[in-house]
Amino acid sequence: MTRVDRRRLLAGLSGAALFGCGPSAVEYSVHSVFDDPAAGAGGASPFRTGQIVLSEAPGPYGILFSFAPEHFFRFTHSALVVTDPDGQPFVYDMSAEFKPTLAREPSGSLVGGVRRTPLADYVGMHLYVEVFEPPTNVDRARVAARVKEIMAQKIEFDAAWDYHDHSRMFCSEFVVDALAAGGAPRPPLVPLTHNPSLRAVLTWFGVTTVESLPAAALPRERRVAAFSVWPNHACADAYLEAKRELYRRFTPDQNIGNLLELDRYDVRLRPTVAEFLQRAPELYLEARSEPPEAELRARVSALAAEVLGPAGGFSRSARIE
Amino acid sequence: MWRAAGVTALALCLAGCIKVPDRVKLAFCAQPPSANHFGSGSAARSCCPGPPRVARFGKYSEPCAR
Numbered sequence: 001m002t003r004v005d006r007r008r009l010l011a012g013l014s015g016a017a018l019f020g021c022g023p024s025a026v027e028y029s030v031h032s033v034f035d036d037p038a039a040g041a042g043g044a045s046p047f048r049t050g051q052i053v054l055s056e057a058p059g060p061y062g063i064l065f066s067f068a069p070e071h072f073f074r075f076t077h078s079a080l081v082v083t084d085p086d087g088q089p090f091v092y093d094m095s096a097e098f099k100p101t102l103a104r105e106p107s108g109s110l111v112g113g114v115r116r117t118p119l120a121d122y123v124g125m126h127l128y129v130e131v132f133e134p135p136t137n138v139d140r141a142r143v144a145a146r147v148k149e150i151m152a153q154k155i156e157f158d159a160a161w162d163y164h165d166h167s168r169m170f171c172s173e174f175v176v177d178a179l180a181a182g183g184a185p186r187p188p189l190v191p192l193t194h195n196p197s198l199r200a201v202l203t204w205f206g207v208t209t210v211e212s213l214p215a216a217a218l219p220r221e222r223r224v225a226a227f228s229v230w231p232n233h234a235c236a237d238a239y240l241e242a243k244r245e246l247y248r249r250f251t252p253d254q255n256i257g258n259l260l261e262l263d264r265y266d267v268r269l270r271p272t273v274a275e276f277l278q279r280a281p282e283l284y285l286e287a288r289s290e291p292p293e294a295e296l297r298a299r300v301s302a303l304a305a306e307v308l309g310p311a312g313g314f315s316r317s318a319r320i321e
Numbered sequence: 322m323w324r325a326a327g328v329t330a331l332a333l334c335l336a337g338c339i340k341v342p343d344r345v346k347l348a349f350c351a352q353p354p355s356a357n358h359f360g361s362g363s364a365a366r367s368c369c370p371g372p373p374r375v376a377r378f379g380k381y382s383e384p385c386a387r
Contacts, residue, residue: 104340197348204345249358257349258359262341270351272360308360 030123033233034130034226046224047089047119047131050140050182051081052175054216055122055129056240060260060269062127063246063277067198067256068207069214070191072247074240078172078215080179081119081131082144091122092147094174096157107206112157114150114174123227128236132220139182146181150174159206163189163213172213179218187217197255234284234291241300242280246273249304249311276307 036046054075056062065076079093096112103109123129134143150169158168169177180186189211193199202208228236246259260267269277283299284291291299305311351361 106339109339200344200348204342246359251358253356254358255348255350255352257347257351258357258361260349261351262346262349267349270359270361308358311358 030227030229031231032225033228033230033236034223036222036224038222045083045087045089047081047083048133048140049082050134050138050143050179051224052132052134052179052218052220053079053081053091053093053122053129054132054218055079055126057126060267063243063269063273064198064201064256064260064267066243066247067195067250068192068202069212069217070193071214072244073214073216074243075130075216076214078175078218079122080143080147080175082147089119091117091119092151093117093122094155094157094169094171096159105204105206107159110157110159110206113154114147116151126227127229128239129227130223131225133222133224134179134182135184135219136221138179138184141182143178143182146178150178160209161207161212162209163211170212172215172218175215175218176213185219187213187219190214190217195250195252195254195256197257201256230281231285232287234287234289234296235281237290237296238284238300239277239281241296242277242304245300245304246276249308272308276304279303279307 055077056075057077062076066073077093077095079091081089082092083089093115094113095115096110098106098109099111117125134140155166155174156168158165158170158173160168161170161173162168163170163173166173166177176184176186190213191211192202192207192209226233226236230236230239250256250259259270259273261270268274280300280303283303284296301311351357351359354360
């Protein structure tokens with residue numbers, strides 16, 4: 001798909017157009033903020049089966065789960081592109097929703113499995129999405145076959161993030177399993193946090209494993225596209241840098257309650273954290289080009305000092321993975 | 322990891338089904354400003370109000386008060 005065609009794909013997404021089916025309509029405002037010059041040459045679609053989709057959804061959970069790994073990863077959700085017979089791209093992901101049940105813990109009320117969503121709709125559900133080529137020499141037909149097989153088997157979502165038990169799967173386990181069917185290597189697992197307060201919350205959600213596979217730990221190749229609710233890529237970078245700043249400040253002595261609060265049975269961002277995440281991308285609303293990384297970090301750090309307080313002497317390593 | 326689209330559905334759970342244990346309530350407390358890296362320390366007062374209080378169905382201790 002050419003750049004123009006991509007815009008046509010997203011024509012209903014840009015500007016505040018309405019997208020809907022039947023009586024309901026969902027309003028999306030999403031921008032294509034990156035086109036790989038090497039992708040889609042000759043008018044072909046840049047989206048192919050086997051591509052990896054990494055994304056950030058709005059809300060407190062993207063922050064909560066960013067803090068779970070012992071290293072910082074920019075994304076908290078992963079999925080796969082599989083095209084249908086006429087070439088239209090669909091996103092397949094393993095996800096779950098809270099459903100009212102009689103369970104006494106959240107994990108018992110998490111219900112989900114493989115979901116199939118048109119790419120444009122999937123993009124519209126997120127703050128920021130990047131699409132990458134899979135590792136080289138992956139057999140894409142086998143990847144697609146494995147995705148369909150998992151879907152046919154009705155494998156359910158794994159709230160415990162247990163990578164060793166494939167009878168249930170979480171998002172990146174699903175992606176790795178499908179890519180492995182096509183010959184891709186399985187990445188090493190990543191240790192999870194030792195922070196006592198976050199551990200208590202994760203345990204409440206059903207996560208007791210000591211290592212798992214964060215979404216952005218997936219091996220991947222060239223980025224082919226990026227979509228954002230913000231008008232340019234710099235805004236998205238600023239948002240992800242703000243997440244990194246929060247991670248850096250979340251030292252082992254910190255309570256997760258410094259960032260999130262319980263609201264009956266749900267969680268929400270504390271006002272200072274919500275304000276920081278709101279204002280960081282707004283630093284670059286008028287940007288015409290990509291700012292140097294050092295400048296972007298300095299501006300986000302200054303905003304953090306203003307909204308959250310000075311960083312002082314505390315800091316946690318937050319190397320980007 | 323898992324995503325929670327429509328997370329507010331959790332709040333729709335009938336009262337009395339999901340229980341929030343004290344250790345989780347404690348984890349969601351904000352620390353005082355001097356120890357809080359996120360500028361949310363003043364919220365600690367509302368989270369940890371002090372002595373135990375009597376709730377509708379018996380004695381109930383706020384986790385931070387213990």
